[in-house]
Amino acid sequence: MKAKLSILITMMVMLFGTLGFSQISPAKIHASDSQDSTYKRIKERGYITLGTSPDYAPYEFQTTQNGKSTDVGMDISIAKKIAKDLGVKLKIKNMDFDSLLVGLQTHKVDMILAGMNPSPAREKSVDFSNVYYNGGQSILINKKDAGLYKDKSSFVNKKVAAQTGSIQYNLAKKQISGASVTGIEKGTDLILALQTNKVDGVVMEKPSAEAFAANNPSLKVIKGGFKLSGTDSSTAVALPKNSPVLKVHINSTIKEIKDQGLIPQYLKEAGSHLKSNTVNTSMSHYWKFFALGVGYTLLISVCSVFFGFLTGTLLAFMRLSKNKIFHAIAVAYIEFVRGTPLMVQLMFVYFGLGLFVNLPALTAGIIAVSLNSGAYVAEVIRGGINSIDKGQTEAAQSLGLSSRDQMRFVIMPQALKNIWPALGNEFISLIKESSIVSIIGVTDLIYQLKIVQSDTYRGVAPIVVAMVLYFVMTFSLSKVLEHYEGKFNHA
Incomplete structure (x- = not known):
C-alpha cells in the first residue's frame, strides 16, 4: 500500500513539474503557507500591492478614464489576473523604475510588473516568476x-x-x-x-x-542587433526572496495566460488606450491633473513649513544652549542633514524606516522635507539671534528680566526683522524642493507632469505648464512675505 502511495505521489510531482510549476507543488501550498510570510500577509489583509513605473507603454502607462488617471497596459492586466486568481484585491503603487527593487525588499510592494528582465544581478536580491513575455x-x-x-x-x-x-x-x-x-x-x-x-x-x-x-x-x-543572453529579452514578475508559495500561484496564472493566449489580447487593449490618449492632447484637457498636483504640492509645502519651523526653532535654541548635550545633538543633526542630499533623506525615511514602520508615501514625503527644512531654519534663526547686539541683552538684564523674558520681549522681536527675509526664501525654496517626493509616487505637480507627458506623448508643453504654475505659487508667496516684511520694517 505504501509503495503504491509512494508511486502515486511521485507521479503527481512529475505531473506538476511538467506543467511548469516551481519547486513547490500545489498539493503542498496550504501546508507551507506559514513558511511564506509574503503570501500569508497578502491573504490576511485581502490585497496584493503591485509596484510599477507607468511610463513604459504598452507594458504599463496611464490613461484618463472618467477624468481620473488610471494605470493600464499589458503588465497591469496580468497583475489584475494574478490578484483575481489569488482571491484578493489589487493595489497599485507607482514609483521610479530604479526604486522598485528597493520597494520590494522593504515590503512597500509585494510584486513588480514593470517590463523587468530577470537578470542574474537582480536575482541576487529578489526572486522571479517564469517568463511571461519575450519582446526583443x-x-x-x-x-x-x-x-x-x-x-x-x-x-x-x-x-x-x-x-x-x-x-x-x-x-x-x-x-x-x-x-x-x-x-x-x-x-x-x-x-x-x-x-x-x-x-x-x-x-x-x-x-x-x-x-x-x-x-x-x-x-x-x-x-537593435544586440547579442542577447537568455534573459535579455524576457520579462517576468519580480517577487521578494523566499516567497515560494506566492511564486507557485503566480506561475500558475502565467501558465494559464499562455495557455489561453491572453497576451495578444492584453496588448490589443493597451493599444486602444494608447490611441485614446492622443485624441485630445491639449493642456486644458488635463487641467484636473495639474490642479491635483498643485494641491498636493501646497499641502506638502504648508505642512513642511509648519513642522520645519517648529523643528528649526527647537534646534536653534538647543544649539545656543549652554547645555553641552543639547548643543552637541543640535550641531550633529544640523551638519548631517545639510551635508546629505534631500533625495537620499527621502529614500531613507520611506524605504529605510519602512522596514520598521509602513509609512505612506505622502507622510514619508512630509516628514523628510520637514526634517530637512528644520536644519536650515535652525541656522537662519540662530544667525538672526546672534546678529542682535550684546548690549540689548545687557540692558534687559539691568532691568531684572529673566533669561526667558529677555529672549521673548527684547531679543526675538528684533531678531525677527533680520530672520524674516531669509526665512521667506527658505519657504519659497521649499515649494520647489518638495518636487523630489515624486520619486516615491506622491502625486505632486512634478508627478502629474510626468503623467501628462506619458498620456499625451508631448514632452515640452507639460513642462511649460508646470513652470508657470510653480512661478505663480512662488511669486504669490514672495509678495505675501514682502507685505509682512514691510510691516516689520515700519514697526
Whole structure:
C-alpha cells in the first residue's frame, strides 16, 4: 500500500513539474503557507500591492478614464489576473523604475510588473516568476536620421540613452563601442532627450519603442542587433526572496495566460488606450491633473513649513544652549542633514524606516522635507539671534528680566526683522524642493507632469505648464512675505 502511495505521489510531482510549476507543488501550498510570510500577509489583509513605473507603454502607462488617471497596459492586466486568481484585491503603487527593487525588499510592494528582465544581478536580491513575455530589443531614432543609423553598430562614438537600471542600459554600455550612454528615469524623458537632439538614439524593448513611434510620426524604430543572453529579452514578475508559495500561484496564472493566449489580447487593449490618449492632447484637457498636483504640492509645502519651523526653532535654541548635550545633538543633526542630499533623506525615511514602520508615501514625503527644512531654519534663526547686539541683552538684564523674558520681549522681536527675509526664501525654496517626493509616487505637480507627458506623448508643453504654475505659487508667496516684511520694517 505504501509503495503504491509512494508511486502515486511521485507521479503527481512529475505531473506538476511538467506543467511548469516551481519547486513547490500545489498539493503542498496550504501546508507551507506559514513558511511564506509574503503570501500569508497578502491573504490576511485581502490585497496584493503591485509596484510599477507607468511610463513604459504598452507594458504599463496611464490613461484618463472618467477624468481620473488610471494605470493600464499589458503588465497591469496580468497583475489584475494574478490578484483575481489569488482571491484578493489589487493595489497599485507607482514609483521610479530604479526604486522598485528597493520597494520590494522593504515590503512597500509585494510584486513588480514593470517590463523587468530577470537578470542574474537582480536575482541576487529578489526572486522571479517564469517568463511571461519575450519582446526583443530595438533602438528608437528621429525619423530624419533614418539614413544614418541601421543598428547598434551605427552608434559607435555616438550618444545614446536608456532607462536607468534597465537591461537596455547595460546592453548599450557593453555592446556599443565608444558610445556615451546616459541613464534617464522616465520613458517620456528619454523621448524628450531624443527629440531635442540630446541623444542620437534610445535603446528600448521592441514593444515600447513601437508604441512611441506609432504615436509620434517624427520617430522611427530600427533593429537593435544586440547579442542577447537568455534573459535579455524576457520579462517576468519580480517577487521578494523566499516567497515560494506566492511564486507557485503566480506561475500558475502565467501558465494559464499562455495557455489561453491572453497576451495578444492584453496588448490589443493597451493599444486602444494608447490611441485614446492622443485624441485630445491639449493642456486644458488635463487641467484636473495639474490642479491635483498643485494641491498636493501646497499641502506638502504648508505642512513642511509648519513642522520645519517648529523643528528649526527647537534646534536653534538647543544649539545656543549652554547645555553641552543639547548643543552637541543640535550641531550633529544640523551638519548631517545639510551635508546629505534631500533625495537620499527621502529614500531613507520611506524605504529605510519602512522596514520598521509602513509609512505612506505622502507622510514619508512630509516628514523628510520637514526634517530637512528644520536644519536650515535652525541656522537662519540662530544667525538672526546672534546678529542682535550684546548690549540689548545687557540692558534687559539691568532691568531684572529673566533669561526667558529677555529672549521673548527684547531679543526675538528684533531678531525677527533680520530672520524674516531669509526665512521667506527658505519657504519659497521649499515649494520647489518638495518636487523630489515624486520619486516615491506622491502625486505632486512634478508627478502629474510626468503623467501628462506619458498620456499625451508631448514632452515640452507639460513642462511649460508646470513652470508657470510653480512661478505663480512662488511669486504669490514672495509678495505675501514682502507685505509682512514691510510691516516689520515700519514697526
